[in-house]
Amino acid sequence: MSHSSTALIETRSGLEHQVGVVGAGPTGLLVAAELAIAGVDVVVLDRYEAPDTTIKAGSINVATAEILDRRGLRPAAQAAQQRFGEELKAFAAAHGTPTPMSGRLAAGGRASFPSTGHFAGLFFRPDLLDQTDPRIAAHPGAGSSVMVRQSETEALLGAHAEALGVEVIRGVEVTGIDPLRDDQGVEVGIALSTSRGPFRVGWVVGADGGRSLMRHLAGIDFVGTDPETTGYQAIAEMDGLERLRPGWNHTPTGVYSLGPIPGRILTVQFTGAPDRAIRDQPVSVEELQASIRLVTGQPVTVKSIKGRATRWSDNARQAVTYRAGRVLLAGDAAHVHSPFSGQGLNLGAGDAMNLGWKLAATVNGWAPEGLLDTYTTERHPIAAQVLDWTRAQVALMRGDDKTAQLRRVVQQDLLSNTATTTYMVLTTSGIAQRYELDSGEDEKPPHALVGSVIGDAPLSDGSRLADHFHTGRFVLLDRLGGPLAHTSARWSGRVETIVEDTAVAGCPESYRVLTGLLVRPDGVIAWATETADADEAVAVLIAALSQWAGTATQILEAVTR
16 A cells, blocks of 8 residues: 555544554464455554464465465475475485375376375375366365475465565554544544554454454454363474384374474373463473373483474364454464364465455455455354364374274274275365355356365466466456456456466366356355356356445446446
8 A cells, every 4th residue: 555545544534554463473464465465554463573483283285375376475385395395304214204295196297186184193095085086186286385384384474465565563462452433433443552552443353363362352252162182292302212103193191293304293182271370381391291201101301392392272162253343353363273184274374365355345445245244154164164173083082992993993994995085185175165155146056166266277378377366356267258358347456357268278177168257366266157158147247246346347337338
């Protein structure tokens, strides 16, 4: 946003920023970047003086890798994966184990869909994944950028937000929120009380973690299930590691995982929630060592911890709504669960993408009625499913004999066939998620692709479909010779249009048969058609654009008439 535009905001309403994001983790940075790419003036406030380098998720899923790709960040993610790969290779060489990156080449050396993953420590077999499944075929190439650690993801999102002009202010503690009203008593914004004085903003996005103050101050209930485990994760220097097995291991007293990088250890003990008296204190060498010995039954000695270790539980809770007036929640502020499979980072990225463009449309004044409320209705069920997924994993990790037998059934009878493995990989990858969206047609059901996440495809001009999302606008594919493109021009500045005569070689079959495709800024398919009737396609496209992109630009409407 230009300085003149900012001054105009201050003159009209006394606001300093259109949106304030509280929390500079991956979710907060991504939602801020999505707002900035749409021209919204946004500030990010974070209580920490520096980015959090605590060891957390070791990878991102396919859906998150594709989010980065659609915003032009694929090269940075690929570079991060390459760096991580060197560490994985070093661990594998030292322990004689395969790396998590193996098994990603299909016959003939072609890049395949990434199949590395696990459910409760039971790993999926790459050879059992159906690489011909049409849903998988529509998402090529993501395997080159999924092994990106959370710290690296946060760093590249921070650089992305900075390049878009986002102001990130660290070392600021937000302590309160109060409504701002105009002379007629209408609420026009929120005053954030902070350790550096007040910040007057139009909207607040709470991305401030599982103990979110923004959620508490907004009066949003946080419901779910209490924890029964305490877990630890660290990079440590240890003696006695020869007594432990690499990978995930179940024991009568819990679960531990050694690797896949040198010094990385994770433990899960079924001893209830972490002690509240120490939950805000750093994990000590003695505490980590006690957990390792309890779970493994081996006299491992922890000599030192590199960086900060994490302490966590399987507390699983979700905000009953993601919006209270001008306060919205995203990421861990909206939902918490155990970190198994690293779903928290991916869930937060999905929140940020869904919320960013909708809040930007609201701030910029063109949002269709009720658009911002679809953030909760679309994302809440997705998080609920993830919470249940993580609860099931905790149940499968218990150390009793009956659970051990259940694990054998799951691994030997369920995860030993192609259909189940493909389903599990599709679910953990994030590409199986689907929103229940209207078709824009009163009498016809929506196309099967509507509501699903867009993959990628080569285009006739030599570009990829993903290349056209860098500006954060709607993307329209017109294979009917121009009438769809002509129609979308009425939404000037909101839609990027691609016109091609026919699909090119290498285009996934599910996209090859389409004559028209409209994708929202968050990568969700809003409309698709296979009809050759241009008049029919134009009529439904207008309905879809009106539903999601608001009223057509009036000046261009007049010209069109």
